[in-house]
Amino acid sequence: MNKQGKAVILMMDSFGIGGAEDAAKFDDQGADTLGHIAAARGHLNLPNLAALGLFKAAEASTGKAPAAGAQGPALVSLPSKYGFMREISHGKDTSSGHWEMAGCPVQFDWGYFKPDYPSFPPELIEKICKEAGLPGILGDKAASGTAIIDELGEEHIKTGKPICYTSADSVFQIAAHEKHFGLDRLYKVCEIAFKYVKPYNIARVIARPFEGEKPGEFKRTKNRHDYSVTPPMPTLLDAIKNAGGQVISVGKISDIFAKQGITRAVKASGLTELWDTTLAEVKNAAPGSLIFTNFVDFDMAWGHRRDVEGYATGLEYFDTRLPELAALLGPNDIVFITADHGCDPTYKGTDHTREHVPVIMFGPQVKPAFLGGRDTYADLGQTAADFFGLEPLKYGKSFLKD
Structure with a gap:
C-alpha cells in the first residue's frame, strides 16, 4: 500500500447537480438541487467550490450554468479535477450512494414499506x-x-x-x-x-x-x-483497512457501512461540528489514511425539509471552511468532494431526487482536468484505490492520471 499521502472524502449528503438520465424511472424529471437553489435564492456565494470547478461540473451535467451570480474571491487555489457522476445502483437512497462510491453498486432492489397507513405489516x-x-x-x-x-x-x-x-x-x-x-x-x-x-x-x-x-x-x-445491513461485497474501506491503512469515519459513515472497513469511528453532528472534527482528524491522521465524512445536514435538515434558504446558507458555510482544509494538506494528500444522491428542496414531496452528483478532486499534486460525466459513482472509489496503490476494485474507472 502506498502510504505517502492521505485522502479525504467530503460527502455532501444530497447535493445533486442535475437530473440523471433515468430520472423519469423515479418520477424525478426536472430535479436539480444546486441549480434550483441558486435560481430560487438569486445569489449563491461559493467562491472556493466555484474555483475548484463545481459550477462548470453543474453546467456539464445540465447544459446550463447555475444562476449563482458573481462570486467573491476564492481562497483555495489548489489544482483540481472536476466533473459529475451517474449512479448505476437501483435506488436513490443513502446506502446505495455511499456503497457505490466505495466501489459496491447496489445491483438488487431494496424492500420498501408502503407510504400510507398502515405502512408496516x-x-x-x-x-x-x-x-x-x-x-x-x-x-x-x-x-x-x-x-x-x-x-x-x-x-x-x-x-x-x-x-x-x-x-x-x-x-x-x-x-x-x-x-x-x-x-x-x-x-x-x-x-x-x-x-x-x-x-x-x-x-x-x-x-x-x-x-x-x-x-x-x-x-x-x-x-x-x-x-x-452490510455491503454485499468488499468496498474501498475494506481494501484500505486490509492493506494496513486507517479508515476514519466522521458522522454517520460508520453506520452506513455497518462498521465494515472502519478502523476508527468519530461521532459528530451539525455542520460546524462535522467540519471541526474533520479538520482535527485530517491534521492528526497518518499518511495512508482515509478520512470519510458525511455532512448530513444538507439532506436531513434542509433537503427533506424543503428549506431552500437553509440549504443555501449551509452551502455557503461549507465553502468558507474549505481554505482551512486546504491549509492542512501535505504535498501528497488529496480531497474528494461528492454526494450520494439529490434532494432538491424546490421539488415536489420530501424525498430524495435521482440526480448526477459532483465529483471534485483537489490537492497540491493533482493534475487539473475536466472529467466529464462519469458512468458510475464507483469511479471515485477506484481512483482512491489507485491513489493508495491498492488492487483495482471490481467496479469503476480511475481518473487519478486523467
Missing part, C-alpha cells in the same frame, strides 16, 4: 412489540421525521408507544424521547426491529431520539444511530 409490528415489551406503536406511516415528532410526541410521552415511520427510502425509523423512553431502550428496540425487518430486505433501521416536552419544542438529538 401487522405481523412485523406484533413481533417487535412482543419481544420489546411495547404496548404498541404510533405513526405507522411515511412521514417527515420532524413533523411526526411534533404530531405524536406528546402522545408518545403519555403512552410509552414509540413513533414508527418510514419514507421513500428502504427504512424503518423509530423515534422516542431520550428521557421519558430512554436512549438505551430505544437502541434495544431498534436492534429487535432490525432482526425482524431482514426478511423484508430493508436497508436500515434508524433510531431517532428526541427531547422537549410539547409540540414546537421537540427537537431531535445528536444520538441518532443507524442499524444497516
Whole structure:
C-alpha cells in the first residue's frame, strides 16, 4: 500500500447537480438541487467550490450554468479535477450512494414499506412489540421525521408507544424521547426491529431520539444511530483497512457501512461540528489514511425539509471552511468532494431526487482536468484505490492520471 499521502472524502449528503438520465424511472424529471437553489435564492456565494470547478461540473451535467451570480474571491487555489457522476445502483437512497462510491453498486432492489397507513405489516409490528415489551406503536406511516415528532410526541410521552415511520427510502425509523423512553431502550428496540425487518430486505433501521416536552419544542438529538445491513461485497474501506491503512469515519459513515472497513469511528453532528472534527482528524491522521465524512445536514435538515434558504446558507458555510482544509494538506494528500444522491428542496414531496452528483478532486499534486460525466459513482472509489496503490476494485474507472 502506498502510504505517502492521505485522502479525504467530503460527502455532501444530497447535493445533486442535475437530473440523471433515468430520472423519469423515479418520477424525478426536472430535479436539480444546486441549480434550483441558486435560481430560487438569486445569489449563491461559493467562491472556493466555484474555483475548484463545481459550477462548470453543474453546467456539464445540465447544459446550463447555475444562476449563482458573481462570486467573491476564492481562497483555495489548489489544482483540481472536476466533473459529475451517474449512479448505476437501483435506488436513490443513502446506502446505495455511499456503497457505490466505495466501489459496491447496489445491483438488487431494496424492500420498501408502503407510504400510507398502515405502512408496516401487522405481523412485523406484533413481533417487535412482543419481544420489546411495547404496548404498541404510533405513526405507522411515511412521514417527515420532524413533523411526526411534533404530531405524536406528546402522545408518545403519555403512552410509552414509540413513533414508527418510514419514507421513500428502504427504512424503518423509530423515534422516542431520550428521557421519558430512554436512549438505551430505544437502541434495544431498534436492534429487535432490525432482526425482524431482514426478511423484508430493508436497508436500515434508524433510531431517532428526541427531547422537549410539547409540540414546537421537540427537537431531535445528536444520538441518532443507524442499524444497516452490510455491503454485499468488499468496498474501498475494506481494501484500505486490509492493506494496513486507517479508515476514519466522521458522522454517520460508520453506520452506513455497518462498521465494515472502519478502523476508527468519530461521532459528530451539525455542520460546524462535522467540519471541526474533520479538520482535527485530517491534521492528526497518518499518511495512508482515509478520512470519510458525511455532512448530513444538507439532506436531513434542509433537503427533506424543503428549506431552500437553509440549504443555501449551509452551502455557503461549507465553502468558507474549505481554505482551512486546504491549509492542512501535505504535498501528497488529496480531497474528494461528492454526494450520494439529490434532494432538491424546490421539488415536489420530501424525498430524495435521482440526480448526477459532483465529483471534485483537489490537492497540491493533482493534475487539473475536466472529467466529464462519469458512468458510475464507483469511479471515485477506484481512483482512491489507485491513489493508495491498492488492487483495482471490481467496479469503476480511475481518473487519478486523467
